[in-house]
Amino acid sequence: MHAAIDYCRKNVKIFAPCQWPAVIQMARSSQPYNVREVERHEFYDTRRLAKSLNTKLAKYVPWTKVKCIRVSKVCADCVEIKEDYDEDYRKVPLWTYTTESSQWMADDGARLPCTIPSGAA
Numbered sequence: 593m594h595a596a597i598d599y600c601r602k603n604v605k606i607f608a609p610c611q612w613p614a615v616i617q618m619a620r621s622s623q624p625y626n627v628r629e630v631e632r633h634e635f636y637d638t639r640r641l642a643k644s645l646n647t648k649l650a651k652y653v654p655w656t657k658v659k660c661i662r663v664s665k666v667c668a669d670c671v672e673i674k675e676d677y678d679e680d681y682r683k684v685p686l687w688t689y690t691t692e693s694s695q696w697m698a699d700d701g702a703r704l705p706c707t708i709p710s711g712a713a
Contacts, residue, residue: 593619593625596619596620597615597616599619600616600619604618613627653673653684654675658675659675659676659677660673660677660681661673667683669686670683670684670686671684
């Protein structure tokens with residue numbers, strides 16, 4: 593795939609980023625690549641999410657030693673990590689759950705919208 597696109601790129605002069613989809617589609621003449629252009633509004637700003645994560649618990653994870661990360665719908669309030677391929681996954685909570693208010697809280701005390709079904713905690 594990359595070699596075909598690179599070969600096509602060498603034969604076409606590209607002056608603007610908007611020309612790349614046409615170059616990628618032309619890279620294979622028998623079965624052209626399907627290119628889906630992404631609009632600006634389709635990108636998510638992850639800064640707000642990063643600020644709401646439970647950094648007190650997450651900072652104790654040795655991120656440089658993590659081998660696998662698993663995210664699933666079943667456990668929407670945590671990620672599962674492995675530091676070695678032979679061990680089982682270990683859950684790392686992303687938010688702190690307060691029982692007195694029955695809401696998920698960020699580290700700074702701001703209330704988060706509940707996207708987790710009731711009874712998940």
